[in-house]
Amino acid sequence: MKVIINSDIIYHSQLVIDNMSKPLQTLFRACSERGHRIIIPLTTLYEFNRKQSELVPEEISKLESAYNLLDKFNIHHSRTEPSKVVKQPDLIGLINQYEVKTIVEEPTFEDFKEAHKRACLHQSPHPPSIKSDEMRDLVIWVMALRLASRDGGALLVSRDKVHTHERGDNEANHVGLVRLRSIEEVLDLFDVETPSGRLIKQLLETIWVDLLDAGLPLTPMFSLMSVSGARFIQGVHGPSLASFTFKAKTPDGKMVQALTRIDTVDGIITKATLSEITVEGKAWQEKPLPLVISTNRAFSLEPDDFQERLGALKALLEEQS
């Protein structure tokens, strides 16, 4: 699959020296391992280079200041010319470190013409509530549609309103363009374990026996295929609520999927509520839904430092009042 990356995903507010951010590194590794290609629209490359080039003189100046400070106090040091050390990063070179195939995609004349038309006519997917007609976003949108149409699907990673607005749903679905807003969502799609996935796994494993007792068609041994759409509400001691969709295998190898909500109180799982249960895509009808399972199982939490953290903040604020 081709993974098209918008500039808001690849944006770095600080000069990139050796490595990009940790989430991007994880994404590139995941793409490399699965044989997916990274597509950097030329627009994304230009925007990345523009921001990074603005940061180069700032870093040179900081390094000069550091040398001057050392000189001021007669601290012996070696000196390398700042302009030789501080360089504008090569985005493609940085991505290639992860041995993932990367293509810089230039917009075609047809892309420009189509984007221009949509901008002028306020056509989809531009949200009606936004005043600015952002050509850069429209060019990437048209390019993503073209690539998805040509290759039988593609993935666009972007938080941009133009790219994520529901006005683009039909067009995207028609050509198989999947749109995701964050790297974590991409990793979920690729079945790469994310911090969310790890936490969900821990919760589900704890109540697996209760799910089996409730009659869910799951393998006796805990085994999870994937987790998506995870959201949490924080409690005093770890999350008090988790909602997500999980996929697992039935004992005869079919795929079961369920929208799930898990309630916890002080590190004890008290309830699991499962709805929209399907087996091989068909509604599971053996029990009325939602299936509510009461339980009382403790799950292990990271070290509980809530009181310490609250105490530190209260001390700060009370000291001031």
Next chain:
Amino acid sequence: MNLKMGSQVFVNVQIPLLWGTRAVVQDEEGWLSVIDLAGDTAKLEILGDKPAPGVAFVPTIDGHTILSNDKQLYTYNPKEKTLTSISLGLPECQVKPWEIRVGSSVFSGNTIVGFGVGIAVQESGITMGGPLPPRLAKLIV
């Protein structure tokens, strides 16, 4: 409030760092807390580097994304002490021991005395030393 944060000294300042409508404070342990003052009462969102009780969030590879009605608001990276807006339209804000960085602006070694807000970060720009904006909740936890 009198405190030292990101090498700035805030003396008699009500809110040292205001990121949009969110007060950002750093306690003696070095942990950051973020308190949204937009409503009638203050709402604690980040408590000492972690999501506060009652807050909707998603853990990420390098921190937590804070949500409101399923909308991603911002991400907090506790290792880098960085707040990155997703839908708030604000520049990134980082508190390092030697500086506070807002977007590409860096504040280092300043003393700010007797203001409602020490450093106010808005979509339109940054103000150093200004009055407390109207209609903000009181900074209490």
